[in-house]
Structure formats: structure tokens, C-alpha cells
Amino acid sequence: MPTSLDLEVAVASHKVVRDLCAVKVGESLLVTVDSAGSFRIAEEVAKAGEVAGAKVMLAWHSTPVGVGKVGEKYLPDALLAAIPNTDVWIEVNNQWLGYSTPYENALVPPRRVRYLCLDGLNEERIVRLIGKVDLRAQDAFQRKVLELTKQARMMRITTPAGTNVSFENDLKRPVISELWCHSPGAHFLLGQIAWAPIEKSINGEIVFDGAFYGGEPADLPALDEPITFHVQEGVCVEISGGAEARFVRDWIRSLNDANMYHEAHICYGFNPGARLSGICVEDERIWGVTEWGFGHQGIQFEASGVPAVSHLDGICLNSSVWQDGVHVLDRGRVVHPELVALASSLGK
Amino acid sequence: MPTTLDLEIAAAAYKVARDLTGLKQGESFLITIDSMGYWRLAEETAKAAEALGAKVMVAYHTTPPGYGKVGDPYLPDSLKAAIPETDVWVEYNNQWLLYSTPWEIALTNPERVRYLFLGGLNEDQFVRCVGKVDLDLQREFQTTLVNMTLNGKKMRITNSAGTDVSFENVPGRPVTNEGWALEPGAHFLIGQIGWAPLEESIKGTIAFNGSFSGGGEADLGILKEPVLFHVENGVCRGITGGAEANFLKGWFTRLEDPLMYHAAHVCYGFNPGARLSGLCTEDERVWGSTEWGFGYQGPFFEGQGNNAISHVDGICLDSSVWIDGQQIMDEGRLTHSKLADLAAKMGKQ
Numbered sequence: 001m002p003t004s005l006d007l008e009v010a011v012a013s014h015k016v017v018r019d020l021c022a023v024k025v026g027e028s029l030l031v032t033v034d035s036a037g038s039f040r041i042a043e044e045v046a047k048a049g050e051v052a053g054a055k056v057m058l059a060w061h062s063t064p065v066g067v068g069k070v071g072e073k074y075l076p077d078a079l080l081a082a083i084p085n086t087d088v089w090i091e092v093n094n095q096w097l098g099y100s101t102p103y104e105n106a107l108v109p110p111r112r113v114r115y116l117c118l119d120g121l122n123e124e125r126i127v128r129l130i131g132k133v134d135l136r137a138q139d140a141f142q143r144k145v146l147e148l149t150k151q152a153r154m155m156r157i158t159t160p161a162g163t164n165v166s167f168e169n170d171l172k173r174p175v176i177s178e179l180w181c182h183s184p185g186a187h188f189l190l191g192q193i194a195w196a197p198i199e200k201s202i203n204g205e206i207v208f209d210g211a212f213y214g215g216e217p218a219d220l221p222a223l224d225e226p227i228t229f230h231v232q233e234g235v236c237v238e239i240s241g242g243a244e245a246r247f248v249r250d251w252i253r254s255l256n257d258a259n260m261y262h263e264a265h266i267c268y269g270f271n272p273g274a275r276l277s278g279i280c281v282e283d284e285r286i287w288g289v290t291e292w293g294f295g296h297q298g299i300q301f302e303a304s305g306v307p308a309v310s311h312l313d314g315i316c317l318n319s320s321v322w323q324d325g326v327h328v329l330d331r332g333r334v335v336h337p338e339l340v341a342l343a344s345s346l347g348k
Numbered sequence: 349m350p351t352t353l354d355l356e357i358a359a360a361a362y363k364v365a366r367d368l369t370g371l372k373q374g375e376s377f378l379i380t381i382d383s384m385g386y387w388r389l390a391e392e393t394a395k396a397a398e399a400l401g402a403k404v405m406v407a408y409h410t411t412p413p414g415y416g417k418v419g420d421p422y423l424p425d426s427l428k429a430a431i432p433e434t435d436v437w438v439e440y441n442n443q444w445l446l447y448s449t450p451w452e453i454a455l456t457n458p459e460r461v462r463y464l465f466l467g468g469l470n471e472d473q474f475v476r477c478v479g480k481v482d483l484d485l486q487r488e489f490q491t492t493l494v495n496m497t498l499n500g501k502k503m504r505i506t507n508s509a510g511t512d513v514s515f516e517n518v519p520g521r522p523v524t525n526e527g528w529a530l531e532p533g534a535h536f537l538i539g540q541i542g543w544a545p546l547e548e549s550i551k552g553t554i555a556f557n558g559s560f561s562g563g564g565e566a567d568l569g570i571l572k573e574p575v576l577f578h579v580e581n582g583v584c585r586g587i588t589g590g591a592e593a594n595f596l597k598g599w600f601t602r603l604e605d606p607l608m609y610h611a612a613h614v615c616y617g618f619n620p621g622a623r624l625s626g627l628c629t630e631d632e633r634v635w636g637s638t639e640w641g642f643g644y645q646g647p648f649f650e651g652q653g654n655n656a657i658s659h660v661d662g663i664c665l666d667s668s669v670w671i672d673g674q675q676i677m678d679e680g681r682l683t684h685s686k687l688a689d690l691a692a693k694m695g696k697q
Binding site: 061 | 376377378383394398402403404405406407408409410422423424425426427428429430431432433434435
């Protein structure tokens with residue numbers, strides 16, 4: 001008996017397997033989903049993998065308490081062994097396995113595993129964020145943003161909520177455009193462009209007014225009040241705001257890891273289907289947001305590589321961005337002349 | 349929305365995790381199920397294990413096109429890596445991983461993995477053969493019969509279809525007591541007691557009148573007519589019967605392996621819920637049956653270790669059994685007083 005969005009989820013799942021991951025006949029495909037995740041998506045992705053001729057395994061497992069290494073002790077040993085031994089790993093977990101030890105074994109350095117993180121997506125989201133996206137138009141838009149960002153040295157970002165931060169890029173570091181999962185390494189949901197600025201150059205206020213995600217118990221979707229991180233030379237030296245800010249301050253302190261205050265990366269959000277919905281994967285891709293990560297710094301950024309016990313992400317809505325003084329985004333709307341037409345083709 | 353047997357499957361699944369595998373808090377618990385298996389069993393067992401505090405993973409995977417090593421090339425690498433790395437493994441596969449390479453890595457000289465084979469069971473079979481079984485009575489019944497068999501020297505088995513076979517047991521060879529996976533190693537569905545007699549002592553006629561399972565085209569399922577194996581010195585010298593017997597005769601010939609004619613083991617079937625269904629795992633446990641295997645002899649029998657190309661199993665329904673001249677069962681009904689009392693309590697007399 002069909003149920004809501006059955007056909008749309010099937011289409012999106014085939015796009016994931018065939019287009020985004022380019023799964024080939026005979027490859028090993030691992031799909032992981034914890035008990036808090038969407039099994040329907042995992043199942044449909046597994047079906048698409050079978051259609052593509054892969055050797056498919058769907059690992060449905062206990063939900064760890066927290067993300068990254070924090071959740072490790074809750075993971076079954078069979079899962080730890082399974083993750084590094086596959087050609088493609090598609091993660092549909094709610095509490096994501098990113099930056100855990102099996103993740104590191106699989107992806108640091110990348111040798112074999114092509115990893116696509118689709119954490120937290122439910123049926124409606126995978127349809128909006130993948131199924132309905134014109135992948136060619138998205139590719140053209142992201143390529144241009146990537147090209148512009150790779151050339152930019154001096155950056156400034158503001159938001160109506162009070163963000164006012166500036167920093168410098170190291171042109172030798174990679175700028176990662178998330179869309180395809182065609183090479184070994186970690187890849188994420190389409191519509192995100194990320195990089196690690198020169199850490200010590202980051203100064204100013206970063207005001208999270210969209211959402212804040214640190215893994216349970218520090219997942220704070222739909223913030224009541226903005227949380228402001230005051231950053232000096234890449235390190236958060238103060239957190240101000242209301243009750244949620246105080247909670248975050250206490251939570252970070254409870255982790256007993258000074259590296260949790262270190263800025264790890266910045267991202268643009270450019271997924272045409274994303275809305276503020278209460279999950280990090282979607283919120284950080286809302287068209288025109290910027291997102292900042294603190295704590296553990298993924299090796300893919302080829303930066304200082306600060307190790308930390310966990311990682312947090314915060315969303316700044318309606319960002320304005322200047323690259324070397326050129327206005328690229330104005331309160332979330334693309335204004336750079338080379339990008340406007342490409343954004344229009346995506347309905348944005 | 350509940351569906352048929354939801355509560356019964358949940359109860360059976362909890363029995364599997366808590367009682368049959370003795371699952372403890374913090375242990376790693378792996379369930380494997382291929383896409384031809386019955387997902388509900390895996391899901392409910394995972395829930396039970398989670399409730400018991402285990403770290404649970406269900407590996408739902410591509411169905412390989414055969415059992416054991418035949419399926420090796422078709423298994424995802426993640427599955428191969430996962431199987432040896434767990435405290436408990438419950439298998440619900442339709443195309444079994446039993447005897448595959450990852451199985452061997454996990455269970456040859458087992459030090460960690462407690463493996464329970466429940467391959468091929470559907471929801472109804474799972475409820476009948478696990479959920480409805482009184483485990484305390486079952487354990488007492490099986491242990492009593494295992495001890496009697498271990499102490500028995502001369503055996504005779506007959507049935508109404510024409511079985512009349514006698515053989516000797518070898519002191520020191522194990523008699524398996526299947527149902528519980530409480531220590532590392534391979535364990536199987538409740539209600540089977542198996543051993544390897546002294547091979548050359550087996551002589552007489554074995555009349556399969558239940559079902560016959562040889563894999564592939566030799567999976568005959570429920571037999572229309574009895575198939576008779578005429579055995580001398582532990583070796584089948586002739587196969588007689590109707591059309592199915594004629595087919596098997598040709599099939600054995602085509603295998604071109606004389607070791608396939610060698611008797612490998614005998615088993616009692618004593619699962620109170622088992623019915624003749626065509627699934628070997630269930631049929632070989634039909635109450636009061638005996639089952640004979642020919643061909644490859646599993647190492648856990650500690651017999652002569654016949655290394656044949658394949659293995660077949662046939663079921664003799666409603667058996668009569670004598671141990672050292674004492675009749676313990678008459679056409680499937682227990683006649684030994686202690687066993688009869690226990691069987692009565694289990695609703696089987």
C-alpha cells in the first residue's frame with residue numbers, strides 16, 4: 001500500500017545512489033541509520049543500491065547519545081568494523097557518526113570510502129533537498145561560487161541580528177563545494193560551500209539567530225534569542241545572550257576541552273529547497289545563511305587540524321558577504337553579477 | 349497499527365535475546381537478515397535487545413544466490429567485517445551465512461561470538477518454534493535425552509515407512525543440545541539433538557517419509573512417497589522408492605562424489621511447535637522424528653570428518669527408538685517414563 005511521498009522518496013534515493021554517489025556494479029554500499037533516523041529513506045536508498053548492482057548492507061542500529069567520539073561507547077562493535085570496509089557509505093543517522101573513530105578509520109586519510117552524510121533527513125526533506133533539485137543548475141551555481149571564493153582573501157560577513165566578523169583566507173587551503181560524492185573522502189548534502197579561514201585572523205561577533213547544534217543535549221533548533229560568540233584570533237572568548245546562551249556556555253564548559261572554543265570552519269548555505277526546520281543538515285544550507293563550526297576540525301579542511309572532543313555548528317540567517325570588498329550576498333540574496341542568473345535558474 | 353502476530357513476535361523475540369542468547373547489558377548484538385528473510389523478526393529482536401541494554405545493529409543486506417561459501421562473492425564487504433566483531437550474532441537469513449567465510453572467521457575456534465542460527469523462519473514458524481515453547485521444560489527434556497544418548501551404546505530406530513536401522517555410538521563424541529547460545533560457538537534452533545554414530549556400524553534401511561533437503565534442485569520439500577536409503581557399513585548402497593527416489597539417485601550420480609553416500613549424523617527432532625512445512629530447519633525438529641544427514645560432516649560432531657562436496661538431510665517421521673535395548677519412543681510417542689512425563693507437560697503425549 002503506497003503511503004505519502006513514496007514515489008518522490010524513491011526518485012530522490014535513486015538520485016543519491018546513481019548521481020550523487022555514482023555507485024557502480026559490484027561495489028559495496030553501506031547505509032547506516034540509527035533508530036532515531038528515517039528508516040524509510042535508508043530502505044529506499046538500499047533498494048536503489050540494489051538496482052544499481054551494488055552489494056548492499058543497511059545497518060540499523062542503537063542511537064548513540066551524542067555525536068562524534070561522545071557517542072562511540074554506545075556503538076555496537078559490528079558497526080565499528082563495518083564502516084571502514086566499504087566503497088560507499090551513506091549515513092542517514094539522526095545522531096551522526098561523523099568524526100567518530102570508525103569515521104576516522106574510514107576517512108582519515110581518504111583511501112577507499114566515499115562517504116555521503118545525509119544525517120537527519122526525513123522523507124519530506126530528502127524530497128525538497130535532493131529530489132527536487134536540478135543537479136546540473138546547482139552544479140553550475142556552486143562552481144561559480146567556488147571559483148569566486150577561492151580567489152578571495154579578505155572577507156567580511158554581517159547579519160541583521162548583529163554578526164560583524166572579518167577574517168582572511170589562506171588561498172592554499174581547499175574550498176569545499178558539497179554536491180557530489182565521486183571520490184574517496186567525506187562529502188555532505190548538496191548546497192554547502194565550506195572552508196577553514198586562517199584561524200588567527202578571525203575577529204568579531206558571530207550571532208547565531210537561526211539554530212545551534214552541538215548534539216544532544218545541546219541541539220537547540222529554532223532559537224528564542226540570538227547567541228553571540230565573541231571571537232578573538234579564532235577563539236571564542238565569550239558567549240552572550242539569553243537563557244540559551246547560558247546553557248551553551250555551561251555545556252561547553254562541561255566538556256572540559258579548551259579546543260571546543262576554537263573556530264573550525266565557515267560555510268555558505270545554498271540549497272534551494274532548504275528551510276529553517278530544526279535540523280542542522282538542513283538549516284545550515286538555507287539559501288543565504290552562513291554557518292560557523294567550532295571544536296573538532298575535519299581533516300578535509302587541510303587547516304590547523306584542531307582535535308576536540310566534539311563539534312558544534314551555529315546558523316546566521318540572511319547574511320551579507322563581501323569578498324575582497326565585492327558584495328556577493330545582501331541579507332541572503334545573491335547580488336554578485338556573475339551569480340544572479342545562475343541563482344535565478346534555481347528559482348532563487 | 350498492529351498487524352497479525354505482533355504481540356507474539358515481540359514475546360518470541362524477547363525470548364531470543366534474553367533467554368536463548370543470555371544477552372547482557374553493554375554487549376554488542378548483531379542481527380543479520382537478507383532481503384528474502386522476514387524483516388519483522390529482525391526488527392522485533394533488535395527492540396528486545398535494545399530493551400536489555402545491548403548495543404544493537406541489524407545488518408539488512410543483499411541476498412546471496414546460495415548458502416555458505418557459495419554466497420561469499422556476493423556479500424558486501426561491510427558485512428564480512430561486521431560478523432566476527434560482536435558478542436552475539438542472531439541469523440535470520442533466508443540464504444544462510446552459516447559456513448560462509450565470515451562465519452568461519454567468527455566461529456572456528458570460537459572465543460567471543462555466540463551465534464544462534466534461526467535462518468529461514470517466517471513469523472508463524474518463529475512464534476510456534478520459539479515463542480510458544482516452555483524453555484524450562486524444554487531444557488529439562490532435552491538434557492535428559494542428551495544424557496541418555498551419551499550413555500547409550502547400541503541404538504535401533506524404526507518407523508512405519510520402513511526404517512529399520514541400527515548402529516553404535518562412540519563414547520566421547522558430543523551429543524549436541526540445540527537451542528541456547530550461552531557460550532561462544534555455533535548454536536541452532538531449539539529442539540534438535542544430534543550426533544555422529546560410529547560410521548561403519550550403521551546398517552539397515554532409512555525410510556525418509558517427511559521431507560528431503562539437498563540444496564538447489566535436490567530440495568524436494570515434503571515428500572510424496574518415501575525415499576529409502578539402504579545402508580551398509582555407514583554407506584548408502586542403494587536408493588529405492590518412487591519418482592523422487594529415482595530423481596535423487598540420478599542427482600547423487602551427477603555429483604560424482606562417493607563421499608556423498610556416507611552417513612554424517614543422526615538427530616532427534618523435539619521442538620513441540622514444529623510441523624512438517626518443507627523448511628528443513630523446522631522439519632528436522634518435528635516432534636518424534638529422526639533425521640539423517642549424508643555427505644559433509646560438520647566438525648562439531650567430532651566424527652571421521654567426511655569432507656564431501658555437499659550435504660543432504662532427510663526426515664523420518666514418527667520414529668521408534670531403542671537405546672541399549674530399552675525402547676524410549678514408539679512411533680513418535682515417548683515411552684520412557686521421565687521423558688513421557690515431561691512430554692505430557694509440554695502437551696506432546
